[in-house]
Amino acid sequence: MTALRPDLAVIAENVATGASVLDVGCGDGTLLAALRDEKHCDTRGMELAPANVGACVARGLSVIQGDADQDTVFYPDKSVDYAILSQTLQTTMRPDLVLDELLRIGEKAFVSFPNFAFWRVRLSLLLRGRMPITRMLPVxxxxxxxxxxxxxxxxxTLLKDRGITIEGNWFLSGDTSCRTAAANFLAEHAIFLLSRAA
Known part of the structure; x- marks a missing residue:
């Protein structure tokens, strides 16, 4: 598999070969290209930044410019096997509604995000009293x-409140997997595979 950011590598490993995929907030299309080229998936994407849309098109990817908060409503119900939202959930206006849209569009959804309860984030706030700058939160x-x-x-808690099933979860500290039991403290990044009963 092409060298991918760690959370994207987890997602790529767990997408079924030949599946249909919509990546919402697809960035420059790195994951979509890997899924298309190495797992023979039918890929499409949505991205807000015009420069990233251009990079995707240059790779021969089917990507439109759009906003996760507003433009997913134009996709039909259950139109793809997997809807993906990587490192985008925390940037949306209404993450709860975006999550509902992902599970309306896709049979399953992958969601990854930086964990703001990671111990280094907590320590930075405790000792320095400032919002941290880390690899996953670099600005x-x-x-x-x-x-x-x-x-x-x-x-x-959000998943439980909305009746969403966790089919898989992975937690990363740096590039290394960490224990599920202590993930809220030890994990820098989380990846979930989700579904919802019809």
Whole structure:
């Protein structure tokens, strides 16, 4: 598999060969290209940034410019096997509604996000009293696109409240997997595979 960011590598490993995929907030199309070329998936994407849309088109990918908060409504119900939202949930205006849309469009959904309860984030706030800058949160607070600071526990609660089933979860500290039991404290990044009964 093409060298991918760790959360994208987890998603790519767990997408079925030949599946149909919609990547919402697909960035420059790195994941879509890997799924198309190496797993023979039928891929399409949506991306807000015009420069990233251009990069996707240059790779020969089917990507439109659109906003996760507004434009997913144009996709039909259950039109893809997997809807993907990687490192985008925390940047949306209404993450709960975006999640509902993902599971309306896709039979299953992959969602990944930085965990704001990661121990280094907590320590930075405790000792320095400042919002941290980490590998997963690489910009200062006033430049970040993150408007919702979600933790793994917050996300699990949201899923329970909305009747969403967790089919799989993976937790990363750096590039390494960490224990599920202590993930809210030890994981820098979380990836969930979700579904909802019809």
């Amino acid at each position: 200062v607070w006033y430049q970040t696109p993150n408007i919702h600071h979600v933790t793994i526990q917050d996300f699990r």
